[in-house]
Amino acid sequence: MRMLHLPTFRHNAVIGACSWAAVLLAMFLAASSQPAHAIPAFARKYGLPCSACHEAWPKLNNFGQVFKDNGYQLGNDKDAPIFQQPGYWPVSFRATPNWHREHTNRMAVDQAASGVQGVSVAGWDLSGLDILTGGTLNKNISFLFTPSSDVNASFHFESAWVRFDNLLKTSWLNVKVGKFELDNVFSEKRNLTLSANGGPYQIYHFQPFNDISHGTTPFGIGDNQIGFEVMGHSKNSYTRYSVSVLSSTDGQVNLPTSNAYNVFLAGSQAFEVAGLGLQRVGGFAYIGQSPTYYLTSGGTPINGAGQGNKPFQREGIYGIWYIKKLDITTMFTHASENKYLVTGTPSTGTLPTGTQDASWNGALIETHFTVNPRWILVNRYETIRMSKQSVPGTPANLGNIDALTFSTRYYPFMHSRDGFAIHPEYSILRTRGVLGTTPAQDVTTSSLFLGFDFIF
């Protein structure tokens, strides 16, 4: 037989590939034929299929956006919990068992002869668990509470807020208090990419490579923040605005930084283009401040006693362009951080000569092709370029990044009771000059991911 002439490794590869195919086919068939046993909270409450609110779960369509903007209410008798059957329980669980492989092309390794080598990590893994409980406490009082665990079952509160909806009987005034996701155009809590590289938006989390504050006061627009939000929208959410006043803690509890407050502003306008679909343009700005040093007691920093606040900010404009099944989001961002923050210098200290505020620009293009409600293709490219390095003599391109992600999500079934997606993804991220060799070298990491994403 011809197969006998194959080298052993090739033979194993063929068997391995067949095994993979068999496992995938079995899982696909199992998922396709089994009845749903569990119930996502909102779909169960209203009896709508996932696809009514989600272009492809978890990405919202405009109907879902209106539902969310209206405080998880459709505007009918089913909104208030008093009208629900006593058996109704507004809880959903989401988990994503997965196989993934991360490869870094250059990493400082003690055992390597040159001190640098490529490193790969691969295997089956778990994503952790999100417990989502949300809905209405009463007509026009809504809530979301999300205990979320990491892979070691260590829980934190991803979201915990209550919202007073349609105040003064207008959709233009809603107030949310607690820990919540900012009114971002791209939600990192409902994105269509899940891998280590491609999951988070680089553009939301980027900080200069040599930013000393990176470790002490991390910040990302994609992180849920604590404070209050005033939000308003037109009835169909074509016009939206939000203003958030937040504690400058990046969502950490117990006020670990300082008494500073940050502000996030967002607004967008949608319009219909005949034959193409709903287009949207918008912008956002985050204006914040962080401490540059802490009061100490016996040499130990006092929690929350940050001093010498210095500013940082992020701004962006974007457009979401629909061409029937194809939608393309384009975004341009600008960001800056105060020189004291970047260099980790107390505001009472002295900066090296020539030190300046750091600034950078980012651009993003994300494309979705929704083949049908059960299959979506995703591509994203992000690029970030430093426009001003803080410390004199720093290479101009140090820390610049390019990130490219491809993913697809296939939903074997589409009910109103639960959701399941098979999610393959590949992403690659190149960071300029961050390996401290002479000369400095770029580092490229890639992620290969196969997730089995389910919510019930």
Place this chain on the structure above:
Amino acid sequence: MTKIVNRAMWLSLSLSLFCALPALAQETRVGNLTGHAEVGKKLYQRSCIGCHGPYGDGNGENAQWIDPKPRDFMAATFKCRSTPTGTLPTDQDLYNSITRGFTNSNMPHWDSLTKQNRVDLIAYIKTFSDRWKTDKAGDVLKIPAETPINIDSIAHGAALFQKLECWKCHGQQGRGDGPSASTLTDSKDNPIRPYNFAAGTDDSRFKCGSKNEDIYKIFMTGVDGTPMPAFGDVIQPNDAWDLVHYLRTLQISRHSKENEVLRAAGGKIPKVEIKDPPPAAAPAATPDAQPDAKPQGTGK
């Protein structure tokens, strides 16, 4: 031989497609927008199928949990129309229903869909019943200018409310608790409650629109598929406006000009005699309101 079989198969396939196409080619027009059933089908499968079902018969996977039950598009009987009872609604009527939704049911308002999408959905909904091929929408009800709101109009409306026996279902206070209320069923034999005018502080619970002209329209055209009859052939337009003005006063928690007029009159509605009484018998229930009744012209 193989060629003949192949040709026969292609011919058969082509014929099937040819026959299937008209079903997806119902002309639908709202304003300057034309609906496309093939686009509407995808939207229907995305958003509507869970309740209304794959065949449009109102038996989606969630229908068993829903009360009131989802509309059966195969029956082509629609509650909210600007057309006479028993006739098909206009595309605009269906568009309004989708846009507005029904507060007292699971049906949300779909104004977050683009206008084109809503028209496409209507085009697809119309493929579920052959009646859309054989019948045209009825003539749109002409609504005359509203008469002045004054205590005489309210008083005359109150007398009509008694004379037409509206109270039998809606109750004397309009709370939906008349002596017949508990016995009412819709065309699918499901229990149905008469409208409670006194509930709520706003108009959001009106199924077919909340303006005075919408209420006028409801009892002139009836609510097909329910026991609510059409009074278009029974009362004159001016009388109908009087009835509207009286019904507004039953919305006791709602601020309205009618309630202002009533308060100004001391909160009491004078008794008046109906000089031209309507026919002795109340109008028959609307088509399809009883379990055994057949909708007019459904072709079934």
